[in-house]
């Protein structure tokens with residue numbers, strides 16, 4: 001059996017989770033691992049793999065054909081570039097990089113179409129979102145009218161930020177939008193497309209002591225056509241909510257908890273609005289439920305898909321090109337909040353970087 005010779009850079013919390021899935025995939029041979037922190041590297045239980053103090057020496061050894069990167073957000077660009085320029089396949093943890101400018105640079109460094117470059121957007125494997133995407137892409141929902149995602153069940157304790165302090169800084173990782181809710185921003189774009197206009201409101205260190213970054217955000221979005229959206233997220237509140245509503249001309253998709261439903265209008269809203277003679281009425285709708293309300297393969301499925309893409313040419317679930325979109329939206333929401341103005345997309349990446357550079361000075 002042909003096996004993929006895999007290296008890992010960054011051996012912290014997430015890498016330990018990935019290691020379990022790597023061991024379960026018989027088509028992966030873990031050949032090389034690397035963490036810049038010797039104490040972290042020493043407790044990483046992979047005796048089969050050669051150990052390296054940095055990415056440069058891992059690449060120079062020539063053992064790996066592909067690398068899984070699970071380092072700090074602020075390192076994704078630098079390490080990603082080294083791997084892409086070294087000609088290896090790359091599976092990058094989310095986010096693709098710290099800001100849109102870095103993402104653009106990484107994508108520009110990915111010149112070889114045979115080089116697989118994917119991103120760990122594991123929530124795309126959730127069958128409820130796949131089902132919703134099929135309804136939207138297949139035209140069942142009709143023209144998009146409104147989307148609303150309240151995703152406030154990203155509750156985190158202050159101890160979480162103390163244990164992984166770079167999550168609490170602009171220089172290290174960015175906040176809630178870049179770290180937790182990035183998954184939902186990706187899914188929102190995957191399902192509804194990229195907004196053209198955004199007004200964001202964000203609070204920095206509102207609920208958590210000693211963090212500089214966003215921990216509560218509300219964004220209003222406008223999409224091409226008439227559709228609008230609202231995205232609300234927080235790491236401070238509990239019990240939180242995770243409710244996605246996508247309203248189209250033909251009905252409404254709701255995904256909340258284990259529930260994933262499509263209420264299909266008997267008559268499209270646009271037709272009913274114009275044709276009905278009553279002043280008000282109770283429109284008829286039928287209920288369709290998602291056949292599978294499990295969570296899907298998550299990280300293991302993205303990893304397996306990456307291996308299949310390299311070895312068999314399988315299409316990627318989450319190609320790196322799409323990884324830039326959620327970073328761009330997160331950057332845009334924050335820029336809007338910082339500057340207090342509505343921002344049009346595509347985002348001019350330097351505007352966000354300039355705004356965050358000012359914030360970084362205050363945490364230095």
Ligand SMILES: NC(=O)c1ccc[n+]([C@@H]2O[C@H](COP(=O)([O-])OP(=O)(O)OC[C@H]3O[C@@H](n4cnc5c(N)ncnc54)[C@H](O)[C@@H]3O)[C@@H](O)[C@H]2O)c1
Pocket residue numbers: 009010011012013014015034035036037040053054055070071072073075079093094095120121122164179
């Ligand atoms: N997909 C998901 O569901 C999910 C969940 C949690 C974390 N993550 C992502 O995983 C990544 C890592 O998060 P974590 O919680 O494991 O962080 P962590 O701090 O526990 O681990 C990061 C490790 O990277 C190492 N590192 C940093 N720069 C390095 C470099 N240049 N060379 C070698 N090693 C380097 C650090 O020493 C550290 O051990 C982040 O991108 C995070 O967003 C993804």
